[in-house]
Amino acid sequence: MSEIRTIADKFDGMIKNNHIEKYSYTLSQSEKQELNLENGEFKLMRTLFNNNGNIKVFLGSKMGAVGGNDITDEGLKKLIADGIAAAESAEEDPCHDIAPDQGKDVFKQGALEPDLDKFIERIKEFLDTVAKDFPKVRIMASTGSYDKWNWISRNSNGTEFEGFGGQYYFSIEICATDGEKTTGLDYTGFSTKTLDKPFIEMADIKEKLTNIELSLNPVALEGKFEGTILMTPSQAGGFIAMSMFNFASSGGIIDGTALWKDKIGEQVASEKLSVALKPFDERIVMGERATASGFRTEEADLIEKGVLKRHLLSLYAANKTGRPVLKNSGFDLVVEPGDKTFAEMLASIDKGLLLGGFSGGQPGANGEFSAVAKNSFLIENGKIKCAVTETMINGNLADVMKNITAISKEQICDGGGVVPYIAASGVVISGK
Amino acid sequence: MLQDIIRSKTELFADGVQTVLRGHENRQRSVTLLKGNLVNNGRSEAKGISARVNNNGTYGFASIAEYTPEAAEKVIKAATENALFLGRHSGRNIVLPASLGTGFIDLNDTIVDTEQKQIIEACKALDSYVVEHCPNLTSRTISYTEDSQDRIVYSSDAFSGHLVTPRCYIYVMMTAETKDGTPVELFKALGGYGSFHDNFDNLEQYHSDIDDLYKKIMDKREGVFAEAGYKTVVLGGMMGGMLAHEAVGHTVEADLVRGGSVAGPSLNKRVASDLVTMVDFAHTYNGERAPLPVYLDDEGTKAVDDVLIKDGILVGYMNDRETAQEFGMQPTGNARGWGFGDEPIIRMRNTCILPGKNTVEELISSVEDGYYLIDSGNGQADLTGEFMFGVTCGYEIKNGKLGRALLDTTVTGVAFEMLKTVDMVSNEVTWSSSGFCGKKQRMAVGMGGPHMRCKIMIGGR
Numbered sequence: 086m087s088e089i090r091t092i093a094d095k096f097d098g099m100i101k102n103n104h105i106e107k108y109s110y111t112l113s114q115s116e117k118q119e120l121n122l123e124n125g126e127f128k129l130m131r132t133l134f135n136n137n138g139n140i141k142v143f144l145g146s147k148m149g150a151v152g153g154n155d156i157t158d159e160g161l162k163k164l165i166a167d168g169i170a171a172a173e174s175a176e177e178d179p180c181h182d183i184a185p186d187q188g189k190d191v192f193k194q195g196a197l198e199p200d201l202d203k204f205i206e207r208i209k210e211f212l213d214t215v216a217k218d219f220p221k222v223r224i225m226a227s228t229g230s231y232d233k234w235n236w237i238s239r240n241s242n243g244t245e246f247e248g249f250g251g252q253y254y255f256s257i258e259i260c261a262t263d264g265e266k267t268t269g270l271d272y273t274g275f276s277t278k279t280l281d282k283p284f285i286e287m288a289d290i291k292e293k294l295t296n297i298e299l300s301l302n303p304v305a306l307e308g309k310f311e312g313t314i315l316m317t318p319s320q321a322g323g324f325i326a327m328s329m330f331n332f333a334s335s336g337g338i339i340d341g342t343a344l345w346k347d348k349i350g351e352q353v354a355s356e357k358l359s360v361a362l363k364p365f366d367e368r369i370v371m372g373e374r375a376t377a378s379g380f381r382t383e384e385a386d387l388i389e390k391g392v393l394k395r396h397l398l399s400l401y402a403a404n405k406t407g408r409p410v411l412k413n414s415g416f417d418l419v420v421e422p423g424d425k426t427f428a429e430m431l432a433s434i435d436k437g438l439l440l441g442g443f444s445g446g447q448p449g450a451n452g453e454f455s456a457v458a459k460n461s462f463l464i465e466n467g468k469i470k471c472a473v474t475e476t477m478i479n480g481n482l483a484d485v486m487k488n489i490t491a492i493s494k495e496q497i498c499d500g501g502g503v504v505p506y507i508a509a510s511g512v513v514i515s516g517k
Numbered sequence: 518m519l520q521d522i523i524r525s526k527t528e529l530f531a532d533g534v535q536t537v538l539r540g541h542e543n544r545q546r547s548v549t550l551l552k553g554n555l556v557n558n559g560r561s562e563a564k565g566i567s568a569r570v571n572n573n574g575t576y577g578f579a580s581i582a583e584y585t586p587e588a589a590e591k592v593i594k595a596a597t598e599n600a601l602f603l604g605r606h607s608g609r610n611i612v613l614p615a616s617l618g619t620g621f622i623d624l625n626d627t628i629v630d631t632e633q634k635q636i637i638e639a640c641k642a643l644d645s646y647v648v649e650h651c652p653n654l655t656s657r658t659i660s661y662t663e664d665s666q667d668r669i670v671y672s673s674d675a676f677s678g679h680l681v682t683p684r685c686y687i688y689v690m691m692t693a694e695t696k697d698g699t700p701v702e703l704f705k706a707l708g709g710y711g712s713f714h715d716n717f718d719n720l721e722q723y724h725s726d727i728d729d730l731y732k733k734i735m736d737k738r739e740g741v742f743a744e745a746g747y748k749t750v751v752l753g754g755m756m757g758g759m760l761a762h763e764a765v766g767h768t769v770e771a772d773l774v775r776g777g778s779v780a781g782p783s784l785n786k787r788v789a790s791d792l793v794t795m796v797d798f799a800h801t802y803n804g805e806r807a808p809l810p811v812y813l814d815d816e817g818t819k820a821v822d823d824v825l826i827k828d829g830i831l832v833g834y835m836n837d838r839e840t841a842q843e844f845g846m847q848p849t850g851n852a853r854g855w856g857f858g859d860e861p862i863i864r865m866r867n868t869c870i871l872p873g874k875n876t877v878e879e880l881i882s883s884v885e886d887g888y889y890l891i892d893s894g895n896g897q898a899d900l901t902g903e904f905m906f907g908v909t910c911g912y913e914i915k916n917g918k919l920g921r922a923l924l925d926t927t928v929t930g931v932a933f934e935m936l937k938t939v940d941m942v943s944n945e946v947t948w949s950s951s952g953f954c955g956k957k958q959r960m961a962v963g964m965g966g967p968h969m970r971c972k973i974m975i976g977g978r
Contacts (some may be wrong), residue, residue: 127606130599131580132579155562169814175637268901342657449700451700459903475929479926
C-alpha cells in the first residue's frame with residue numbers, strides 16, 4: 086500500500102469523526118530533482134520534497150475549499166477544521182457540487198523511476214551540439230528536471246482515483262550574440278517520459294536555435310499594413326487557448342460576456358480548423374486522468390471543422406447555467422494537421438510575418454489584441470526577408486480564428502500539446 | 518506565524534562552504550464574487566524548510582514540506598550532497614564572496630489571520646456598493662486575495678533574521694458593453710501591505726476609487742482605437758512604475774546582464790534623459806515604509822537601496838552575492854525566493870523612477886496631439902530593453918486637453934532609447950504592489966513612478 090493511501094485512510098477516519106457527509110479531497114506527495122544551468126554551465130542542483138492536501142467541505146449547499154502542504158495528523162486535522170469554517174462562512178449555493186460515483190481506478194503514467202545519469206548525459210550532449218552547430222547562440226539559462234508524484238483523490242459519492250506519474254522536463258532560455266550585437270530572448274521546452282532521442286531533436290528546439298541566430302540584424306518596420314501572420318506551433322497553440330478561455334470558458338459563460346456563449350453548433354472558425362483535448366493521445370506525456378470536480382477525464386472535441394462543439398465548463402458553471410459539464414479540466418491540446426507543408430504555406434504569403442513570439446497581455450472579453458511580435462520575421466513575396474524589431478500586431482482573436490487560410494501538415498509536440506503551423510490573414514502589422 | 522525551531526541546526530553548517538537555512542511559510546486566502554455569486558472561497562498554507570550550500574560557485578539546494586528540526590537536518594545534508602554531486606559535472610570554480618558583516622534582524626511585523634466570514638462580508642459590502650452606484654454594467658467581480666510570506670533565515674557568514682511580508686487586496690473588476698455590444702473591462706486593486714484589518718476595516722475609503730473606476734469604464738464604452746504609430750504621450754504613474762520594472766529593471770538584474778543584456782555595455786553611459794533617476798528601494802521611501810519592504814534577502818544580505826540610474830546615467834545593477842563580486846559592486850539584498858522550495862534568485866523590490874518638478878496638469882496641457890496612458894494590465898521586456906505594456910486605460914490628448922477614452926492597446930519601445938525622450942516629469946509618484954513578477958518563480962514586487970512626457974510606439978488599428 087502506498088504511503089499516500091495510508092494517509093488517505095487516516096484522513097477518511099478524521100472526516101467521518103467530524104460528521105462531514107459531503108466532501109471531496111486530493112492528497113499528494115511529489116519529488117523534484119532539478120538541474121539549473123547558467124551560461125551553459127551547471128550551477129545549481131535543487132531537490133524538492135513536497136506534499137499537498139486540499140479538501141472541499143459541503144455543509145448543505147455551502148462549500149468551503151482549503152489546502153496546504155502539511156499532511157501530518159496535525160495538518161490534516163487543521164485542513165478539516167479550516168474546511169468546516171470556510172463552508173460555514175459561505176453562501177447557500179446548490180450549484181457547488183461534486184461528481185457522482187466514478188468508480189475506483191489506479192493510473193500509472195510516464196517514467197516512474199528516473200535515470201539521472203542518462204539525463205545529465207543528454208544535457209551535456211545538447212550543450213556540445215549547440216556549441217558546434219550554433220556557435221552564436223548563448224544558452225543563458227536552462228533547466229532540466231525530473232518530477233514524480235503519487236496522488237489520491239476520493240469523494241463522498243464513492244469515487245477513488247490514485248495516480249503515479251513521472252516525467253523529465255527540459256527548457257532553454259536563449260539569445261544570440263555576435264560581437265556587440267545581441268538578439269532578444271527566446272524560450273522553449275518540452276516534457277518527455279523517455280530519454281531515447283537527443284534533445285536537439287525534441288519539440289521545436291532546433292527551429293528556435295536556428296531562428297535566434299538569424300535574428301542578429303533585425304529591422305524596425307516603418308508604417309503599417311494588413312497582412313498574414315504565419316504562427317509557429319507554440320504561437321498557434323497560444324491563440325487557440327486564448328480564444329477558448331476568452332470566448333467559451335466558465336467565467337464568461339456564467340456572467341454572459343463570452344462571445345461564443347450562444348455559438349454551440351455554429352461556425353466560429355475556419356472550416357480548416359479542428360481542435361480537441363486528447364489526454365489519452367500517446368504523444369501527450371502526462372494527460373489528465375481525473376478532473377478538478379472528480380470526473381473521470383474524457384476526450385473532448387472543442388472545434389470540429391470550424392464549428393464550436395462545446396464550452397469549457399466546470400461543474401459549478403454547468404450547474405449555474407444549465408449547460409453540460411466538460412469532463413476535462415486539463416488542456417491537452419491536439420490540433421489536426423492541414424494539407425500544406427510549411428514551405429508551401431510560406432510561399433503563398435505575399436506580405437506578412439512569421440510570428441515566433443507574442444508579447445502582450447491576455448486579450449479582453451472582446452478579443453481585441455495588441456502585442457509586440459517577438460522572435461519574428463518579415464515575409465514578402467513568399468520568402469522570409471529579415472528579422473523584425475519594434476513591430477506590433479493588432480487584431481481580434483475571433484477574426485483570427487475565422488481568417489485561418491492554411492494549416493501545416495507538420496505538427497510540433499512538446500509533450501503537453503500537438504499543434505501545427507497556422508496562417509491567418511487580416512492582422513494589422515505596424516512599425517514606427 | 519513561524520516559531521524559530523531551526524536556530525540550533527546552524528551547528529551543522531559545514532566549513533569551507535556558504536550555507537543558508539530558511540524556514541518559510543506562504544499563506545493564501547481567496548474569495549471571489551462573480552456577479553454576486555461566491556465562486557471561490559479558499560484558504561491554503563504552504564510551509565517548509567530549505568537549505569542552500571555554495572561550494573565554490575556550485576550550488577546545492579534542498580527543501581522539504583515539513584517545518585521540523587529533523588527536516589532542517591535533512592535539507593542541510595541533501596543540499597551539501599547536491600553541491601558536491603553537481604561539482605563533479607560543472608566547470609564552475611569561484612572564490613566565495615566575502616562576508617559583509619553578521620547579525621540578527623528582528624521580526625519587523627506580524628501577520629494577523631482573519632476569519633473567512635469577515636472576508637466574504639467585506640467583498641459583499643463592496644459588491645453591494647457597485648450594484649447600487651454603478652448601473653449599466655454587464656458584469657462585475659469582487660475578488661479578495663491575500664498572499665503573505667513569513668521567513669526565518671540563518672546564514673553561515675552573513676546576516677540572519679525573521680521577516681514577514683503581509684499583503685492583501687480586493688480587486689474590483691467591471692465589464693460594460695459598447696454600443697455595438699462589444700465588452701470592455703477595467704479593474705482596480707484596493708489594499709496593499711498589511712493584514713485584512715489594516716486594509717479593509719474601513720471600506721468606505723474605497724468608494725471614491727470605485728466611483729473613479731466606474732467613470733472610466735463608462736468613458737471606455739465610448740472608446741476609440743488608438744492610431745498606431747510613434748506618438749507623444751503622457752505616461753501615468755502606474756505606467757511609469759511598469760516602465761521602471763519591466764523596461765529597465767529586468768535589464769539591470771545582474772544575472773541577465775551576465776547573459777548579455779543591453780545594460781552590460783551601457784554601464785556608466787547615458788541611457789536616459791537627465792530628468793530620469795531610478796532606484797530599487799529596499800524598505801523605505803521618503804521616510805515612510807515602501808510598498809513591500811525587504812529588510813533581509815535569502816542569502817543573508819541586509820537590504821539597502823540600490824541606485825540604478827542617476828540623472829540619466831546607468832550606475833548600477835541589482836545583484837546577488839556572486840554577481841556583486843563579479844561586477845565589483847555591493848550586494849544590496851535582491852536575492853529572494855517566493856516559496857519554501859524556491860532557491861533565491863535576483864529579484865526587484867520597490868523599483869521606482871523618482872519624481873521631477875512639473876505638475877500633471879502641466880504635462881497634459883503641453884501635448885498638442887497625443888495620448889494620456891493611465892493604467893497597464895501587464896508588461897514584458899527583453900534583454901535588448903525592448904518592452905511591451907498592455908494599456909487598459911487611456912485618453913486622447915488634443916490641444917492640451919483630454920479627449921475620448923481609448924480601447925485596450927499596447928505600447929512598445931526600446932528602454933534606453935525611449936527614456937532619452939523623457940522631457941517632463943511630474944512631482945508625484947504612484948506606487949503599486951498588487952502584482953507578481955515572473956522569472957522562473959513568482960515574486961511580489963512594488964513598483965512606482967511619476968507621470969512622464971515621452972515618445973513611444975503605440976499599437977492600434
